[in-house]
Each structure stands twice: as C-alpha cells, then as structure tokens.
Amino acid sequence: MKHTKNPTRKALLFSILILFLIVLGYKLYKLVSFPLLLKDTHITIEIGEPFHPEENIKAVLFGDKNSVKEKGKIQTDKLGTYPFAYVYKDKEYPVEVEVVDTTPPVFEVVPLDIDAGMKVSANSAVKNIKDKTKTTVSFKEDYDFKTPGTIEVCVIVRDEGGNTSEKTTKATIVLDKEKPVLKGVEDITIYPQPSFDLKKGIAVTDNRDPNAKLEIDKNNFDSSKPGVYTIEYSARDRSGNTTMKKRIITVKSNENTNSNEQNKEKIVYLTFDDGPSVNTAKILDILDQYHVKATFFVIGGNSSYYPLIKEAHQRGHTIALHSYSHDYGYIYSSVDAYFKDLEKIGNIVKQQIGFVPKYIRFPGGSSNTISKNYSSGIMSILSEEVQKRGYQYYDWNWDSSDAAGNNRPVSSIVASATGGQSNKLNILFHDAGAKSTTVEALPQIIEFYQKRGYRFEGIHDDSYIPHHNINN
Structure with missing residues (x-):
C-alpha cells in the first residue's frame, strides 16, 4: 500500500521555521541597531541610597561597560523623577530614574503638660524624628485641651513620601490661675x-x-x-x-552738678572706697552705734565679703560703684574698658541688692592724672559719658588721709578727717582690709562732727555732689 505525505503537517513545520527565522532576524537586527541593552527604562531607588547606573546595563555589543558614558544628574537626596541617558557609539539610550521614599518616619513621644485652653502644637509631643525627607506632625483627632485632667492622644508623623507613623502619649491638662x-x-x-x-x-x-x-x-x-x-x-x-x-x-536735670555749692545745712557724707572687706562689719556696727548713715563705693575681688554689700544696704546705707578691678592700667586704657569694668561690678552689686546703683566714684577721682599714662584725655570723656549713660560721679571735698599708708596712726586720721570747714563735707575713707586704724578712728570723727551740729547721710539723689577739676 502506498503512503501519501500530509500537506497540513508540512505547512505547519514550514510556518514554525519561518517564525524562528523572523525572530532570529529581529534579534540580530536589534543587536546591530541597538548595541547597548538595558535591564529597565524606569529605575527606582530609595532616597539617600547611591545610584549605580552600570548595574542597569544588560549587555554591550562590540564593547564593554567602560565605553558607555552617562548623561544627566540624579539628586538622590530629593524625591522626584529625573531624566537620564546612557551614551554609546554616539547614540543615547534614555531612561527615567525615580527617587522614592518608602520608609516610615521613626520618632519618640513625650508626655504633654498643658494649661487648660492653651493652643497645643502636635510638635510639642514628639522628639528625635528620623527620616530622610521633611516631616509634618499632627494629632490624629481634634482633642479637647480645655478640660482639666489626663487624656491619651495619638500623634501622626508623615513624611514627603506619604509614609506615616503614629504613637500615643499622655496629655495632662492643668487649670492655671497663678499670675506671673x-x-x-x-x-x-x-x-x-x-x-x-x-x-x-x-x-x-x-x-x-x-x-x-x-x-x-x-x-x-x-x-x-x-x-x-x-x-x-x-x-x-x-x-x-x-x-x-x-x-x-x-x-533729673544734671545742670550745675559740677558746682561745689554750699548752703547752711551741715551734712557729713562718710564715704568708704575699696570694700567690702574684713573691716566692713566693724564699720557697720560703729555706724549703727551712732545712728548715722554712710556710703560704700565697692569693688570686686573680695567675693567672700560680697554678702556684706547686702548687709550694708539692708541697714540703710548707700551702695555705690567704684570699679571691679581697680586696675588703672585696664580701666583707663579705653572708654570701652572702663564701662566693661563698671558693668561687671554693677552686676555683682545687683545680685546682692537687686539693682545697679547709679552713683559712682572714679578710682583716683575725676582729677587723677595717672590715667594720662594709659589714655590721654580719657577723664574728660568719661566725666561726661557716665552722666549721659545715667550715672552720677562723686569725688570728695575732704580727705581722711588714710590712703597715705596702711596702719596710719589713729591720731593722724582723726586730725585729717576733722579738719573740714565746709557745711557739706564728703569725706574720703577706705574700707580695705589693711585699713584697721580707719575703723579705730571712726568713733572720734563721728563724735567731733555731731558735737558741731552736723548730721550724717548716705548719698542720695538730692545730695551735694563734689566734682574735682579734670586734669586729663
């Protein structure tokens, strides 16, 4: 029996062969026409992560990856879609690089302590937010912060990528009626x-x-x-x-403050420079004994005695400023140096009595000439500038001579201090630790002037203001 060929089967095999040749031809055409093969034309990377363009190259025909150039800049720290291209044999192969954020924020919550009715920001309930994009914080609900008590609140932190995290914390609401x-x-x-x-x-x-x-x-x-x-x-x-x-x-007008005008009132202003010291408490006790008031032009450096500034103030005496350092070379080196030093002693006094006095005395007095060694003309400037800044300076119109040396004879100090003839006497003394004989002389000096009808006052706004002639 003779077999005949199946024309249908033959046609099918022929069709498969043709299809194979077409596919093979297309791939060959693509390899020749597109010698750079990429894995993807849309690349996604996480924000903050590095971009490795070579990893997207699948194959390079007639070359290697080193011969492929790149075109475009990717901001890996900013969300968005960026155009990018590979360049090979003068041909560009465009792709899109999308920087995304898929990681939710990490944060901590803190308990809230709220005054009833106050505006409350959700930001006050969170700390240590960690995320690679900007975040916003909000409450999950519109909570009632007007009623005293403790409630639980939920806080949501959302980043620019749309990722959210939420946590709960306690809010204590207090009714505050106490005034500042x-x-x-x-x-x-x-x-x-x-x-x-x-x-x-x-x-x-x-x-x-x-x-x-x-x-x-x-x-x-x-x-x-x-x-x-x-x-x-x-x-x-x-x-x-x-x-x-x-x-x-x-x-208060400072007109005529440079005059040494006298009148019939007989007043002694006992003024003590360079304290507080080991002698201050003794001086205060003597002043109390005779029921008289005085003025203390204080300096810095004796911190263990600073409380005596407050003690003197509480006993009704006037606290005034002398200087912090009493260092002529520094304070008279410039106007700025002088006021920095004055501000420093002012702050120390404020800690003791609650305010900065406006009564001052220049180290050496306004008539000193030693300042010429450090800044020519500075006393002429300072004598005006201190008044412009709200201070008033006080020299003296009588001297106890206790600055002439340490442990001067009591009789010498008494003789000098009681020689004043004016009705208003601003007498210079020193409250330094080495001036023990000044303390011993004080009772005799007070008694001398009391017997002659003088009264004793601390410096105040209406006090007699002795100003020396300026010599620099």
Missing part, C-alpha cells in the same frame, strides 16, 4: 541720656509658662528730657493670667 511674677520694677532716678533700656533689670517668671510675655507702655517716656514719667509694665502667661506694675522714672 514681675521683678525689677522699682522707681528710679536717672540723669538725661539719649536712650534708656526699659527692659534692663526686669525679670518675668511664671509657675508654668517659661516664655511669659513682657509688654511695656512707655507713656511718652523721653530719657533725654527732665521730668517724672509713669511706665506701665505687664507680664502675661499663656493662660492669660496678667500681672501689671507701674514704675516711676524721674529724669
């Missing part, structure tokens, strides 16, 4: 000056609000014009509790 404390609002007298810092020396504290706000109503205050001004201070905490205080600032 306003300190330093004492009445003061100043001399005319271009400007005066109304906030200087003022402190606001609150039992719960660390950022209580201070507001000042100046009421047309002009520190350059003599007059009496009422300044209103108010401190407000985040719960709305408010403390208000009024302060009287007297701007």
Whole structure:
C-alpha cells in the first residue's frame, strides 16, 4: 500500500521555521541597531541610597561597560523623577530614574503638660524624628485641651513620601490661675541720656509658662528730657493670667552738678572706697552705734565679703560703684574698658541688692592724672559719658588721709578727717582690709562732727555732689 505525505503537517513545520527565522532576524537586527541593552527604562531607588547606573546595563555589543558614558544628574537626596541617558557609539539610550521614599518616619513621644485652653502644637509631643525627607506632625483627632485632667492622644508623623507613623502619649491638662511674677520694677532716678533700656533689670517668671510675655507702655517716656514719667509694665502667661506694675522714672536735670555749692545745712557724707572687706562689719556696727548713715563705693575681688554689700544696704546705707578691678592700667586704657569694668561690678552689686546703683566714684577721682599714662584725655570723656549713660560721679571735698599708708596712726586720721570747714563735707575713707586704724578712728570723727551740729547721710539723689577739676 502506498503512503501519501500530509500537506497540513508540512505547512505547519514550514510556518514554525519561518517564525524562528523572523525572530532570529529581529534579534540580530536589534543587536546591530541597538548595541547597548538595558535591564529597565524606569529605575527606582530609595532616597539617600547611591545610584549605580552600570548595574542597569544588560549587555554591550562590540564593547564593554567602560565605553558607555552617562548623561544627566540624579539628586538622590530629593524625591522626584529625573531624566537620564546612557551614551554609546554616539547614540543615547534614555531612561527615567525615580527617587522614592518608602520608609516610615521613626520618632519618640513625650508626655504633654498643658494649661487648660492653651493652643497645643502636635510638635510639642514628639522628639528625635528620623527620616530622610521633611516631616509634618499632627494629632490624629481634634482633642479637647480645655478640660482639666489626663487624656491619651495619638500623634501622626508623615513624611514627603506619604509614609506615616503614629504613637500615643499622655496629655495632662492643668487649670492655671497663678499670675506671673514681675521683678525689677522699682522707681528710679536717672540723669538725661539719649536712650534708656526699659527692659534692663526686669525679670518675668511664671509657675508654668517659661516664655511669659513682657509688654511695656512707655507713656511718652523721653530719657533725654527732665521730668517724672509713669511706665506701665505687664507680664502675661499663656493662660492669660496678667500681672501689671507701674514704675516711676524721674529724669533729673544734671545742670550745675559740677558746682561745689554750699548752703547752711551741715551734712557729713562718710564715704568708704575699696570694700567690702574684713573691716566692713566693724564699720557697720560703729555706724549703727551712732545712728548715722554712710556710703560704700565697692569693688570686686573680695567675693567672700560680697554678702556684706547686702548687709550694708539692708541697714540703710548707700551702695555705690567704684570699679571691679581697680586696675588703672585696664580701666583707663579705653572708654570701652572702663564701662566693661563698671558693668561687671554693677552686676555683682545687683545680685546682692537687686539693682545697679547709679552713683559712682572714679578710682583716683575725676582729677587723677595717672590715667594720662594709659589714655590721654580719657577723664574728660568719661566725666561726661557716665552722666549721659545715667550715672552720677562723686569725688570728695575732704580727705581722711588714710590712703597715705596702711596702719596710719589713729591720731593722724582723726586730725585729717576733722579738719573740714565746709557745711557739706564728703569725706574720703577706705574700707580695705589693711585699713584697721580707719575703723579705730571712726568713733572720734563721728563724735567731733555731731558735737558741731552736723548730721550724717548716705548719698542720695538730692545730695551735694563734689566734682574735682579734670586734669586729663
């Protein structure tokens, strides 16, 4: 029996062969036409991770990866889709590189301590947020922060990639009715000056609000014009509790302050420079014994005796400023150096009595000539500048001579100190540790002037102001 061939099967085999040749031809064409083969045309990388373009190259026909160049800049620290291209044999192979963020933020929560009714930011409930993109913080719900008590709140942190993390914490809500404390609002007298810092020396504290706000109503205050001004201070905490205080600032004309004008009033101003020291307590006891007041021009350096500044102030004596260092070479080297030194002793005194005195005495007096060795003409400048800045300086018009040496005979100090003939006497003494005979001489000096009808006062705003002639 004779077999005949199956035309259908033959046609099928022929078709498969043709298809194979077409596919093979296409691949050969593609290899010749596109000698660079890439794995992907859309590449995704995590933000902050490095971009390795060579890893996307599948094959290079007629060459290697080193012969492929790159075109385009990818900001791996910023979300977005960036155009990029491989360049091989003068042909570009474009791809897209997408920088994404798929990692949720990591953070910690803190408990909240809230005043009832205050505005609460969700940021105050989180800390140590870690994420490679910017984040926003919000509460999961609109919580009631008006009712005192403790509640649980949920905080959500979302990054730019849309990833979110959430945690819960406790919020304690407190009804605060305590007003802020306003300190330093004492009445003061100043001399005319271009400007005066109304906030200087003022402190606001609150039992719960660390950022209580201070507001000042100046009421047309002009520190350059003599007059009496009422300044209103108010401190407000985040719960709305408010403390208000009024302060009287007297701007006193400093006209005629350079005169040594006398009148019929017989007043002795005992003034002690260079303390506090081991002698200060003894001097205070003698002054109390005779019921007289004095003035202490204090310096720095004797920190163990600083509490005696407060003691003298509490006993009704006047505290004034001499200098911190009493170092002529430093304080008279420049105007800035002088005021830095003065500010330093001022701050020390403020710690003891709560304010910075405006009465001062130049080391060596305004007539000193030693300052010429360090800065020519500086005393002429300082004598005017201190008054512009609200200070008044006091020289002396009689001298106890205790500066002539240590342990001078008591009789010599008494003889010198009691030789004054003017009705108003500002007598220079020293409160240094080596001036023990000054202490011993003090009772005789006080008794001498008391018997002659003098009264004793500490320096005050209306005191006699002796100014020397300026010699530099």
